[in-house]
Structure formats: structure tokens, C-alpha cells
Amino acid sequence: MTSTAWPAPVADGPLDATVEVPGSKSLSNRYLVLAALADGPSRLRAMLSSRDTRLMGAALETLGVGVETGTDWLVTPGALRGHVTVDCGLAGTVMRFLPPVAALADGPVHFKGDVEALARPMGPILDALRALGVRVDDEGEPGRLPFTVHGEGAVRGGAVDVDASGSSQFVSGLLLAAPRFERGLTVRHTGATLPSVPHIEMTVALLRTAGVEVDDSVPGTWRVEPGPVAARDVRVEPDLSNAAPFLCAALAVGGTVRVPGWPASTTQPGGLLPGILEQLGGTARLDGDVLTVSGTGAVRGADLDLHAAGEIAPTIAALLVLADFPSRLRGIAHLRGHETDRLAALTAEITRLGGRCAETADGLRIEPAPLTGGEWRSYADHRMATAGALIGLRVPGVLVEDVATTAKTLPDFVGLWTGMLGARVAA
Missing domain, CATH: 3.65.10.10 (Enolpyruvate transferase domain)
Structure with a gap:
């Protein structure tokens, strides 16, 4: 275990949090x-x-x-x-x-x-x-x-x-x-x-x-067509894929998480999250520009095709490890060529904690199994680090190696994560 390992906090009750997610x-x-x-x-x-x-x-x-x-x-x-x-x-x-x-x-x-x-x-x-x-x-x-x-x-x-x-x-x-x-x-x-x-x-x-x-x-x-590119004065939308771990947390341990600034329409793949989370047992509603996701702490297994939103697949895989029914993620063979081979990495780390996960030709197959604490390696991959934090909400003793790699796309992830939990952290 490296000295940079971060003890992922365990939630001690349902969540009630608003998380401001930085730009995409x-x-x-x-x-x-x-x-x-x-x-x-x-x-x-x-x-x-x-x-x-x-x-x-x-x-x-x-x-x-x-x-x-x-x-x-x-x-x-x-x-x-x-x-x-x-x-x-x-x-x-x-x-x-x-x-x-x-x-x-x-x-x-x-x-x-x-x-x-x-x-x-x-x-x-x-x-x-x-x-x-x-x-x-x-x-x-x-x-x-x-x-x-x-x-x-x-x-x-x-x-x-x-x-x-x-x-x-x-x-x-x-x-x-x-x-x-x-x-x-x-x-x-x-x-x-x-x-x-x-x-x-x-x-x-x-x-x-x-x-x-x-x-x-x-x-x-x-x-x-060839031609000029117009100079712009624009505002960047929040990163909807970076919102995924926080929104999934509401399903993992129950309660409600809100993300303000959610666009009514978007080209970001993370815009598919509300529908996906509803398939997994949560509820999602958009009030103005605030997306609210609620859950009971029970996660429903599912067969999901994530070819259009592969970047949220590690987060969804971590959530499905906590599900009560076997699940399959499809359409994500290309994740083998990301920051790391994400399919191999997820399989290795889920298995390390006692879970049951196997690679398929184009994704993952995940089955319910009792989980224990232990090291969760990040492979210098921000999505792997946040996936470990999500599992750690329910599983005591998860130690995320090199959580600082989340700075690749999400500065101060640890501060945002612990702020979401507030007092809802087990001793």
C-alpha cells in the first residue's frame, strides 16, 4: 500500500447534499x-x-x-x-x-x-x-x-x-x-x-x-467546409460525467443529491445519467437547472448498453457492484484504450474486494457478492479513483491508491466528496 492511499469514507445514513460540479x-x-x-x-x-x-x-x-x-x-x-x-x-x-x-x-x-x-x-x-x-x-x-x-x-x-x-x-x-x-x-x-x-x-x-x-x-x-472560426464569449456547462459519482451516491446509500447548473439539453454523454439511474432504482427530476436524484440504498441490477457514454461506465460499474441482481455493461470495448485498460482494471479491483466481475468481449458482467475492505488501485485513472470512493460509501476499509489522480478532471474531489457526506460519515 502506498503512502498516498486515501481511506474512502463510509456514509452513516442517507444523504442530503447539493454538489457544485466544475465545468466540463x-x-x-x-x-x-x-x-x-x-x-x-x-x-x-x-x-x-x-x-x-x-x-x-x-x-x-x-x-x-x-x-x-x-x-x-x-x-x-x-x-x-x-x-x-x-x-x-x-x-x-x-x-x-x-x-x-x-x-x-x-x-x-x-x-x-x-x-x-x-x-x-x-x-x-x-x-x-x-x-x-x-x-x-x-x-x-x-x-x-x-x-x-x-x-x-x-x-x-x-x-x-x-x-x-x-x-x-x-x-x-x-x-x-x-x-x-x-x-x-x-x-x-x-x-x-x-x-x-x-x-x-x-x-x-x-x-x-x-x-x-x-x-x-x-x-x-x-x-x-473551410472558413473562419468565430471568436466567442461563452460559458462552459458543468461536467455532467464528473457529477456521476455524486449522483450515484444517492442510490448507493440512500437520500438525495442535487447538482445545480444542469442543462435542459446537452451534447455531453453525462446527460444520459438521469435515465440510467432511474433504471437502477433511483428517481431523477429536473427543477429549473437543478437535477435532483434520490435513492433508497437499494440498487437494481440491469443490462445496460453504454456505447454512447463510456466515460461514465466505471462509475456505473462501481454502483452495480452494490446491486441485488446480476448486471451486464455492453458496448464499451473501447475502454480498453483509455487512461488504462478500464475493463481489466475494474475486473481486478472489484475482484480484489471480493466482488464478482468478469470481462466480456465488449464490456463487463457483474454479479452480487459480499465485499470487504482493501486496496483499490487507481492506475493513474481519475475514473477508477472515483469508482473506488463510491464503493467505499458502503464497504468499510476501502483504501483508494493515488486519489490525487482525480485532479485530471475534478480538482478537490476529496473536498467535494467529504462535503457531500457532511456529518454522514461513520467513525
């Missing part, structure tokens, strides 16, 4: 990329300030973009420069969104990342850039970090095929830079499956609100 990482980093390519300065309000967004901001500054952080983030576009190194950390949005941007720079851009990032697949987007005439040099295992994109100041564009079965970010990364390509870009998905479609819809929606013409009328094909 997915929206924040998309706004940053579009602001960097815009026709003037942009102001981004209620931005998430986390490791992933700071990495994106620092990477754009490295490429010659002005980024001022604070209550609002001010982004001033500049000439994109090469002969620099971009540190991706473990941020999938940085490593997948910025290579097409780097192709517009005036020289080579070297991409590196954390040790864990070297296992994340990059091949589809790098191959797509090569097909568009951009030189990309592998400097480690082919299709992985590190690599160098040789920018020449412009990309001709046209049409490209990409297999985005492993991540919808491959499509989004190409679409975000496409307005700046001389001929725009048509992206065709060639894989058998397409995970996290809401994230692509999010990208398309943000492009359109920035004045970019996008045609997505043909399934699996997106056409972005």
Missing part, C-alpha cells in the same frame, strides 16, 4: 482548440481548471497561442509555430486534438506524454494525417506517443478515412482543425463500431456555433 473538461478543451484557431480573441467563462485543461492551455501556448487563465480564460490566436515540444500528460484530448493543429504550424512539433500515455492508441489519427500529406515520424512504438508532426503552415485537406472504433476523439480531432484546411475536410468512419457518438455531436455543435458549416447528414461521415 470535454467542452473546455474543445473550446480552447477552437479559440486558438479563431479569427480573434475569445473569453471562456466557468472553465474547468484541472490537469487536462492546464495541459491543453500550456500546449497551445507552446504553439504560439496566448492563453490567460483566471476566473475567465482569455485566448488570443497567434501564428502557429513549430520547433517545439508539446507535453500531453495523460490527456487524450491533447494527444488526439492537437496533432491536426500542429500540422498547421511552421515546423516540426514533437509530442510526448506520461508513461501511461504511451499505451494509448494514436494510430488512426496519425495515419489520417499522413493520408492528407502531412509527414508524421514515429519515435517509439508505431501508432503511439512519442511522435513528431512536421507542420508546413498549411494542410490541403480533402477527404480521409479513419477507423474511430477505439475512440471518437480521432474524429473530433480532425473536425476541430478542418475549417483551417485549404479545402476543408470530409471524414469517413470505417470501423465496425463508433463509441461515444455524443462527443462527436458535441464537436459538431461547437463548430456550428462558431460559424463553421458542417454536414453530418450521412451517418458516419462529416463534411467541414
